[in-house]
Amino acid sequence: MKKVLIDLKNISKSFDGQMVLDDLNLYIRENEFLTLLGPSGCGKTTTLRILGGFESPDKGSVIFDGKDITKLPPNKRQLNTVFQRYALFTHMTIAENIAFGLKIKKKSKAYIDDKIKYALKLVNLDGFENRMPDSLSGGQQQRIAIARAIVNEPEVLLLDEPLGALDLKLRQDMQYELIRLKNELGITFIYVTHDQEEALTMSDTIVVMNQGYIQQIGSPEKIYNEPENAFVADFIGDSNIINATMIEDKLVEIFGTRFPCVDTGFGKNKPVDVVIRPEDVILSSPAAGRLKGVVTHLIFKGVHYEMEVTACGYEWLVHSTGMYPVGTEVGIDVDPFNIQIMNKPASEDEEAVGTNE
């Protein structure tokens, strides 16, 4: 495992009496693409601003490479930020924008010129040196903002919803661009977004946050396939979240019907939440399924059909390549390893299902 570069310890922060972060603990490894993911107001941007030095935590400390940098101002930190709305210096040319940090550090002119060339090449904007920021498109401006940050060779790049203002196609292109950049530079990226798809596409590690608490930390696959609670399941992708009872290890009762599963350690006859992804619901003839239902909605989505099936009073969301017309009686089944069991939230504080954006 790579070494831990940043360690956030017991960070708390409130604004005007409103708790934004409550005792947050998080470490970030070297060379990691880590995404803070959550709805607006979940504390993800505040966490990033604390890392950048633009906010200071009420409690707790920020450890960077073994040193406490909690009280260090932004200009003394070895990390650079890419802001949501680019924040380019509109009174300077592109070259002057990129050179800004290097000039402050009193680098030689030859070095700066080299770096400008290199950075513009890296973000595919060669020859833009003498343009003004206003004459560039949103995507180009964002790439300049990235170039301006990386010429300083930071160990960590902080990105605050950098693609939020771009249109869908550009956003997807930029996602690949960012992955490529991260691999070429070999530095740590800390990325803030509320877009789950963006997070799943780019990250090594996703930190799902809600209401100032970390809900789950894990790889994109783990977050998607094994959400730890209903909030994560609901926030990441579509899902069926159902009240169920854990009868015993590897056996769960859903709407009175027992389903074999693979989870253990929840105890006996304990109420739990069950997550079943829409693509994991198997539709068949009524006799073949464990539950019976009726198709109530059908939409063609291109890759698959999206159906709603009412069974046992619950609207199941189903993605399938097979088509069942509205009104068809169907059987529902789920493979054991596709049933994800989650504990019910233990307290109010942990109650995670907030309002989505």
Added chain:
Amino acid sequence: MNKTESLKKKLLGTPYFIWSVIFILVPLGMVFYYGLTDRSGVFTLANVLAISTPEHSKALWIALFLSVIATVICLLLAYPLAMILSRQKNGRQSFIVLIFILPMWMNFLLRTLAWQTLLEKTGVINSILEFLHLPALNIINTPYAIILGMVYNFLPFMVLPIYNALSKIDINVINAARDLGANGLQVFLKITLPLSIPGIISGITMVFIPALTTFVISKLLGGSKILLIGNVIEEEFTQASNWHLGSGLSIVLMLFIIINMLLTAAFDKDGEGSFL
């Protein structure tokens, strides 16, 4: 755009067109007519060239000198003030702006007269100073009093455009500069100051032009000892009844104003700093 629409727009513009003709173009034409003719109506440059006589050029130089000083003082006072103002929270910001605009609702003449009362040899300020056994302040009827009057009257016109320009600067632009290693002074010199230049320029114009042309402030606070070019022109019209000389000198003054406006236009291309 089709014809009827353009006609409609022209129609809507008519009142402003008539207004401009009656209150701007006609007076301007009259100034030029009187300024460039003598009493018998013959063309002459004598009225304009009269600025070179010692008493007129002295009045012009004093006016230029005092208004430059007043503008500089306004700028030095206004910039920090505008900065503090732009960093306040929204609710408090509009309250402080209101406090600044409030005196502007009172008549300009009254405000200047008030200063006369305050500064008089036996005025309010000196009474208080006397009461406190401090030396009296004798600046009434001196250039200092004129500068004070100019600064007092025109300060809001400097504060507001600068404040306007400063509050348009995205906080993340400042943050980005700090993030890239700039300390407070570097952020100010490289980011805040350059981005507020349109505000500064328009503030300078809005203070310098009225200060240069004023005759009320110099009359009320400078006694009759210090004549600014504004006073000279005023006297030509009201006392000497020499409209030709007054207009000729006005043309010279206009030249200075036009130079100032051109400089402004060159710096403030987007009209960003304009407040009113």
